[in-house]
Amino acid sequence: MENAPYYRGQAERARRLAHSLTNREVEALLERVAQDYEDIAVDLESGAVEVRHPELMPQSQD
Numbered sequence: 547m548e549n550a551p552y553y554r555g556q557a558e559r560a561r562r563l564a565h566s567l568t569n570r571e572v573e574a575l576l577e578r579v580a581q582d583y584e585d586i587a588v589d590l591e592s593g594a595v596e597v598r599h600p601e602l603m604p605q606s607q608d
Contacts, residue, residue, distance in 0.1 A: 550587040557583035 557580040564576035585598045 550590040553583045553587040553590065557581070557587070 560576045560580035560583065564573045564580065567573045567576070582598070589596075589598055
């Protein structure tokens with residue numbers, strides 16, 4: 547599992563991309579993705595057993 551700074555970086559990346567777009571619908575979607583990544587970072591920092599938005603977690607390579 548990645549650590550909180552990784553997810554904060556992903557959030558910042560999504561925000562930068564969102565702010566570079568002129569399509570408001572896509573911009574709003576990317577802002578939502580950024581917030582989801584921030585939520586995961588908060589969960590990891592607080593020691594949560596389960597994180598919000600598990601669909602954004604990397605899948606293990608078995």
